Amino acid sequence: MALAEFELIDRYFSPLIAAQNRGDDCAFLTVEPGCELAISTDTLVEGIHFPVGADAEALAWRALGCCGSDLAAVGAQPLGFTLALTLPAVEDCWLEAFSRGLKAAVQALGMPLLGGDTTRGPLSLTLSVLGTVPAHHALRRSGGQVGDQVWVSGHLGGAAAALDFIEQPTGAEALLACYWRPRPRLDLGLALRGIAHAAIDISDGLLADLGHLCAASECGAVLDAAQIPAHPQAEALLGRTRAQELALIGGDDYELCFTAPTTAAPTVTAVSEQLGLSLHCIGELVAEPGLRWRNGDEIGPLSRRAGYQHFGSESC
Numbered sequence: 001m002a003l004a005e006f007e008l009i010d011r012y013f014s015p016l017i018a019a020q021n022r023g024d025d026c027a028f029l030t031v032e033p034g035c036e037l038a039i040s041t042d043t044l045v046e047g048i049h050f051p052v053g054a055d056a057e058a059l060a061w062r063a064l065g066c067c068g069s070d071l072a073a074v075g076a077q078p079l080g081f082t083l084a085l086t087l088p089a090v091e092d093c094w095l096e097a098f099s100r101g102l103k104a105a106v107q108a109l110g111m112p113l114l115g116g117d118t119t120r121g122p123l124s125l126t127l128s129v130l131g132t133v134p135a136h137h138a139l140r141r142s143g144g145q146v147g148d149q150v151w152v153s154g155h156l157g158g159a160a161a162a163l164d165f166i167e168q169p170t171g172a173e174a175l176l177a178c179y180w181r182p183r184p185r186l187d188l189g190l191a192l193r194g195i196a197h198a199a200i201d202i203s204d205g206l207l208a209d210l211g212h213l214c215a216a217s218e219c220g221a222v223l224d225a226a227q228i229p230a231h232p233q234a235e236a237l238l239g240r241t242r243a244q245e246l247a248l249i250g251g252d253d254y255e256l257c258f259t260a261p262t263t264a265a266p267t268v269t270a271v272s273e274q275l276g277l278s279l280h281c282i283g284e285l286v287a288e289p290g291l292r293w294r295n296g297d298e299i300g301p302l303s304r305r306a307g308y309q310h311f312g313s314e315s316c
C-alpha cells in the first residue's frame, strides 16, 4: 500500500493508539512482577467469519468482542490488542466507519489499540489480545473436577439465531446485537479467579466447548435439559425446540462456561448479583467421559450427531 498506507494509519488508527506506543517499530507494555502475560490471536475472514459487505462499524466491534473473549475465559486483565488489517482497497467511507466502531469498542471494553499492520488483499482482520494474570491464577480448561457444577453466563444461541435475520433484522434486534456486538465477559472472568476450577468461552457452541473443557479435565458432563438458558428472542421467533438446539450447538455466543465446586454456589450467585449478569447452573462434571443429558429420571447421549433433538423436545 506504499504511500497510502502511512496516511491511512495516521488518519484512522494512530489517533486510537496511546502516544507512547504510536509510530515506533514496537509497542511497549509494563507487566507487573508476579504476573503472567496471556496472549491470544484470532483471524476473521470476509465470507467465512462474517458476511460479505458487512457494516464496517459493526464489524470492528465484533472483531474486538470475539477476540477479547479469550482474555475473559482465562480471567486476564486486558492490556490491549494489535490489529493486522488486510483491505482490498482504500475506501475512506469504510475506514471511517471501521475506526469509529473500533474506537467505541476500545472504550467500552477498556482494551487499548497498541499497533498493527496494514496490507492489501481480500478483506480480513487478525487481532492479538494481550492481558495479565497473577502467576498460576489463570482459569484453565483443565482444572475441572468430578462433582463440580457446570455454569454458563447469559443466554445461548442468540448469535446463531441472528444468522436467519441478517437480511431482515426488524423485530430481531436483540439477536442481531448478540451477533454484531458480543460482550466478552471480562468482568466475570476476573471475578471467577480463585472460585472457578475451569473455564472456557463459548465460541463454537456449548457442546463443542464444554466438550473441550471435559477432554482437558479428563471427565464428562451431565446436563439438565430444563436449565439450558436459550435466548428468549430466539425462542419467541424460532420456537423452543430450535432455540434449545441453537443454545447447544450454535457458535459465536462468547459467554463463559465454567465449573466450580458445589460449595462455591453461594459465591457464584453473589458474583452474578454483583455483575448484574445471569449465571445458570446447567449440570455437573462426572467421571464417565462424554456429554449426556438428563431430564428427570431419563438420561441419554448428547452430541451434534446423537440425541440433542430429543434433549430439545417440547417436554423439556
Ligand code: ADP
Binding pocket: 009, 013, 014, 021, 022, 023, 024, 025, 026, 083, 084, 085, 113, 114, 115, 116, 117, 118
Ligand atoms: P513496519 O513496517 O516496521 O512493520 P508499519 O509500517 O507496518 O511498520 O507500521 C507503522 C506503525 O503503524 C507501527 O507502529 C504499527 O504498529 C502501526 N500500524 C500499522 N497498521 C496498523 C493498524 N492496522 N492498526 C494499528 N496500528 C497500525
Ligand code: MG
Binding pocket: 116, 117, 118
Ligand atoms: Mg508493517
